[in-house]
Amino acid sequence: MSSPRGAGLLGCGYQLPRSVRRNDDPVFECLDTSRNAQGIYQSVLFRGLDRRHCLGPDESITDLVTESCLRALDAAGVAAEDVDRLYGYVSVPEYHVPNALYQVHHDLGLSRKAMVVPINAEQANFLSGMVHAAEAVRSGNATYCLVTCGSNWSQHIDYSQGHSTCVGDGAGAALIGPSDRFVVIDHATTTNTSYYRAATMATRPLTIHSRRQVPVDGTGMPTPTLDLNQCGIEVMSSWLKDGIPELVNELLTRHAIRGDQITLITYQSVRILLDHWAERIGPKEYVDTLAEFGHMISATYPVNLAYSFDRISTQYLVLAGLDLGMQLEAVLLQTDPPHLST
Structure with missing residues (x-):
């Protein structure tokens, strides 16, 4: 690249x-x-x-x-x-x-x-x-x-x-x-499509107050809902839990970068995962807005990037997340020109 x-x-x-x-x-x-x-x-x-x-x-x-x-x-x-x-x-x-x-x-x-x-x-x-x-x-x-x-x-x-x-x-x-500045210098992915049906968005009946019904929008039309099945829970506690730090550390090793040189922005929905990733990756700064913003799905990454952009002080920035396919992605950016980095 x-x-x-x-x-x-x-x-x-x-x-x-x-x-x-x-x-x-x-x-x-x-x-x-x-x-x-x-x-x-x-x-x-x-x-x-x-x-x-x-x-x-x-x-x-x-x-x-x-x-x-x-x-x-x-x-x-x-x-x-x-x-x-x-x-x-x-x-x-x-x-x-x-x-x-x-x-x-x-x-x-x-x-x-x-x-x-x-x-x-x-x-x-x-x-x-x-x-x-x-x-x-x-x-x-x-x-x-x-x-x-x-x-x-x-x-x-x-x-x-x-x-x-x-x-x-x-x-x-x-x-x-x-x-x-903030130059995209590399990226990495890992894909495990055996989990393809672990988390899906589709129109399906739900049980609400003991009644089985298809949810509808304001016009009365059926609307899709997210289903995180038992396989999805297992994905979070195993493949996603360990896959994110493995992918990020692989990307950092490729460029001889230490965890304490990066600001990290990740997928966020479960506190125990964020704590685990902080321990395994060891970033100097970790953008964590779970308590304030919750999990904003695809908007999680650009919102947290914009929210913290003016305060990022590390030499590198890493964004790492999950596609529901299932695919893990990580992107590495260098925040300053090499001759200005310390």
């Missing part, structure tokens, strides 16, 4: 819904607090949360994505008409196709020559988008690429399940272009 033309982050932005949901919200009254067949209380697995922002009836995740892009462009000092490509995803989308990323293109006023590239790689869409955007800039096929993700999954959750307690909504964006 060596090239004289560096591709890095020029600016970031994020936007959260106005409404804040606390742990005592009535929506959690249906939470199943029983032990499953494997002896696990899913209701206590997802702990360490206090607040999560959730879309209100007058808010649109597409609008939040557009606002986060505008903030990223403003921070970078780049005009919307100069953007060559728009990578990312808006999830759960209003339509099966097209994705609302095309609406974002319209609302931003991007050029008709600006390519829209939806990346349906839940939940690490943003990481994949960063890699593709950097490659486009380095190759000279693009100058400025917006990468953005927005998640409205609080509206697509079975609130009897333990994982419902961690989900929040949000949107974030980053502009990637020619730069000698």
Whole structure:
């Protein structure tokens, strides 16, 4: 991935819904607090949360994505008409196709020559988008690429399940272009598709107050919901738990980088995983907003990046996450030119 033309982050932005949901919200009254067949209380697995922002009836995740892009462009000092490509995803989308990323293109006023590239790689869409955007800039096929993700999954959750307690909504964006700061220098992935059905979003009947029914949206149409089955729980406690530090440490070793030289941003939904990764990787700085923002699915990475961007003081930055496929991804950035790094 060596090239004289560096591709890095020029600016970031994020936007959260106005409404804040606390742990005592009535929506959690249906939470199943029983032990499953494997002896696990899913209701206590997802702990360490206090607040999560959730879309209100007058808010649109597409609008939040557009606002986060505008903030990223403003921070970078780049005009919307100069953007060559728009990578990312808006999830759960209003339509099966097209994705609302095309609406974002319209609302931003991007050029008709600006390519829209939806990346349906839940939940690490943003990481994949960063890699593709950097490659486009380095190759000279693009100058400025917006990468953005927005998640409205609080509206697509079975609130009897333990994982419902961690989900929040949000949107974030980053502009990637020619730069000698926050340069994308490498990435790594590992894929285990034997877990393909461990966590799925689909239209399915739910049991609510002892009644079996298909959830519907405000118009009365069936709406998809997330299902994290027993295999999904096992993934979190085994493959995901150990896979993230193994992948990140492999990436760092490749470049002779120590954990105490990086700021780390990861997938976040379970406190015990964050604590385990902090111990195994040993970052100097760990961006942890689980208690304040919850798990924002695909928006977790760009929101936490934008939230912490101006405070990152380490020589390197690593973002590591999970695609529900199942694939782990990690992206390595160098925050300053080598001659300025200490």
